[in-house]
Ligand code: AMP
């Protein structure tokens with residue numbers, strides 16, 4: 001079992017290799033409700049104008065603006081109400097000079113009218129209730145177009161306001177539904193298999209035997225994948241034997257786009273993953289990156305399948321999942337922006353330790369304070385410390401050889417924020 005000597009690859013170079021390989025999966029046409037969480041394959045063309053007809057923005061009267069010229073308290077303009085239209089109704093008559101149509105919010109504006117006067121701006125002559133056949137008085141002129149939303153003003157039929165590579169969420173669902181785009185083309189959901197290596201692991205409930213620990217990487221990664229909107233199958237744990245790993249991953253590579261394993265990837269006695277990767281004929285994108293935590297991270301591909309071999313230490317798995325796994329998968333899922341947002345921030349707390357020749361990633365909490373980004377990395381950074389995940393919404397990136405202090409400007413990865421604005 002000769003394991004090849006490997007050189008550490010710079011983190012950005014390793015990421016670039018993943019992104020260069022990652023291409024979007026197939027596009028599928030799906031009902032809008034099923035597209036939620038997916039990325040658009042192309043900008044959907046809106047099938048309908050929004051609104052689909054000229055409609056009133058207020059409860060009021062549809063009038064001809066020209067009729068109201070010169071109206072005042074002393075010289076009101078008197079109009080006769082010829083019809084009443086509620087939302088969902090349709091006017092049967094046109095507004096001729098001297099007439100008005102009582103028109104509720106959301107109702108179509110009768111032909112001939114070019115403005116709506118809100119109820120509260122209308123005076124009723126003695127004995128009139130302002131209904132059909134009765135008179136109303138206007139005491140001020142109105143401008144053409146007032147309180148009317150014209151057909152297609154909001155969204156025009158044939159336009160594509162949502163571009164390719166945007167994620168379908170509540171905003172997009174509202175826009176597409178209102179324009180009648182009930183089916184859209186998105187990149188299909190990724191299928192991801194998870195496998196946690198380690199003879200010491202217990203997956204799921206039940207008492208721990210002596211020497212056992214519980215599998216936390218599986219549930220952590222399953223949560224990450226699910227929250228991105230993809231399908232995930234947690235295959236649980238497998239023992240530290242090349243044969244077992246080969247068998248489990250071989251099957252998974254056939255049925256899933258992505259296989260993620262954790263553990264058994266460094267140079268310990270039972271680190272069998274590199275051998276399994278060789279046995280399965282994977283082409284390696286890189287073996288080991290110059291980072292801490294997560295140095296053993298290794299990524300290989302076979303055909304259009306990719307295998308992320310993340311280290312088993314929970315913090316290493318957490319960091320490498322954010323640096324490599326999630327961005328690459330977002331690109332495979334069709335996202336036009338796949339990386340989390342990176343900004344500078346003022347360091348308000350830091351862990352112990354000194355500079356090392358690797359890029360360090362400190363788990364941290366970032367927030368905005370009086371218009372500037374602040375980040376606190378003053379927490380345990382031991383790879384094995386899972387409590388350090390609590391509240392960690394950011395990573396502080398510390399370049400090789402550097403050692404920023406409190407008050408210094410540092411680079412922060414905001415783990416829950418996308419890198420580019422939504423394109424509309
Ligand atoms: P490995 O990368 O397999 O050498 O594992 C490194 C450390 O992480 C060991 O202490 C393992 O027990 C622990 N570890 C490995 N896999 C998991 C897992 N799925 N959940 C929690 N801890 C793990």
Ligand code: MG
Nearest residue numbers: 198263264312
């Ligand atoms: Mg292990």
